[in-house]
Amino acid sequence: MMKLQLALDDLELNDALALVQKVRDDIDIIEVGSPFIIEEGMRAVRELKKRFPEKLILADTKIMDAGEYEAEKTYIAGADICTVLGVTDSLTIKGCLEAAKKYGKKVMVDMICVEDVPKRVAEIESIGVDFIGVHVGVDQQAVGITPLEKLAEMKKVSKKSKISVAGGINPKTVADYKKVGADVIIVGGGITHAKDPVAAAHAIAEKIK
Numbered sequence: 001m002m003k004l005q006l007a008l009d010d011l012e013l014n015d016a017l018a019l020v021q022k023v024r025d026d027i028d029i030i031e032v033g034s035p036f037i038i039e040e041g042m043r044a045v046r047e048l049k050k051r052f053p054e055k056l057i058l059a060d061t062k063i064m065d066a067g068e069y070e071a072e073k074t075y076i077a078g079a080d081i082c083t084v085l086g087v088t089d090s091l092t093i094k095g096c097l098e099a100a101k102k103y104g105k106k107v108m109v110d111m112i113c114v115e116d117v118p119k120r121v122a123e124i125e126s127i128g129v130d131f132i133g134v135h136v137g138v139d140q141q142a143v144g145i146t147p148l149e150k151l152a153e154m155k156k157v158s159k160k161s162k163i164s165v166a167g168g169i170n171p172k173t174v175a176d177y178k179k180v181g182a183d184v185i186i187v188g189g190g191i192t193h194a195k196d197p198v199a200a201a202h203a204i205a206e207k208i209k
Ligand SMILES: O=C([C@H](O)CO)[C@H](O)[C@H](O)COP(=O)(O)O
Pocket: 007, 008, 009, 033, 034, 035, 060, 136, 137, 138, 166, 167, 168, 169, 186, 187, 188, 189, 190
């Protein structure tokens, strides 16, 4: 069954906690987004894990270097998954995987801005990665790019990984992503910037069932 990951990017900690409380039955994974980490650091991860221990917590660290050291910090804080960038060196990704093995946790490789997707997927799967994120960032979304084609490409080239997809998905577009298929649908602004975030989360959860 598809999972729903709520990306908390530009909320204050108290507002984030209140929103998660309201949508907790509709979401599976809570993402502490990169802007949220810049604002609050691992405190947000600690607080969310304490308040919602039944949920998986993903720290969207977008690690680019010092893989083992940085990944370990997220797991100590309570993250179940951290993210590392697919564009970085495989040594950094291997470092994250080492830390994940030590703590019994997961790493998600974010493919944002990776140009040769088939080549990179083959490389990272060969070093033991099993969770890959298709991602069109907010700056590329602003010029009209969506992750739909990239998701279709990923489904063709990935041999064994769980696939997540992110990039401006909302209640109106989520059905398109369901059709192509992904293990995890990530939604940030489509919920947090909606007029009624609780209704938006519920609508998306219903559509991906
Ligand atoms: O990872 C993200 C982005 O790079 C900002 O940190 C977002 O969490 C991700 O794109 C999901 O958010 P939406 O695109 O607003 O759905």
